Amino acid sequence: MTPLQPAPAAEDDWLRLDHQICFSLHAASRAFNGVYRVILKDLGLTYPQYLVMLVLWERGELPVKKLGEHLRLDSGTLSPLLKRLEAAGLVRRERSARDERSVQVGLTEEGSALRERARQVPRRIAAATGCDVEEIRTLRERLDELTTALDAAALQEAPGCS
Structure with missing residues (x-):
């Protein structure tokens, strides 16, 4: 086949948007985010904030770096999330006494208490998936x-x- 000839139809099918796994995952992710937006509104959390809270409820106090590793987020993305959660009174950030370069993130009493209200979220999400x-x-x-x-x-x- 020369560069000027069109590709056979079967090859062209690979370039259809509806044949891209990445787009299917992207569309599902956006749909999940829409459902989470509605469900998490009562908790006063965004989906990324909810993920931070899930890790802290499960793991307890962590350095920002470890939290980022669990969430696959870099500190540039994570820092604004943590600032908003701290402003909402759900987490506290403190420099580590052992290493001043490290910032520890932990739950406040209010952040810990929010866990009880969040228990219904996974059930509602599961129901939404069918x-x-x-x-x-x-x-x-x-x-x-x-x-x-x-x-x-x-x-x-x-x-x-x-």
Whole structure:
């Protein structure tokens, strides 16, 4: 095939938007965010703030760097989230006594208490998906496997990697 000839129809199908897994994941993510926006309104949280709270409820006080690793967020994205959560009285940030370069993030009493009100969120999200518990578990496991594979592929594609 020369560069001036159109690609066969089967190859063109690969370039259709509705055939892109990345777009399907993007669309699902946006749909999730829309549902979360409604559900989290009662808690006064945005979806990214909710994720921060989930990690802190599960892990307790953490350095900002560790929190970012759990959420796959850099400090430039995480810092404004933490400032807003601190202004809302849900978290506190303090310099580490052992290492002044490190900032520890912990829950306030109000932040800890919010956990009880948040218990209904996963049930409401699960109901919104129309999936049963087993389907959700399987989908989550498959997405985790996909993430691992994509992380490995990104490392292989990075400049300087062999």
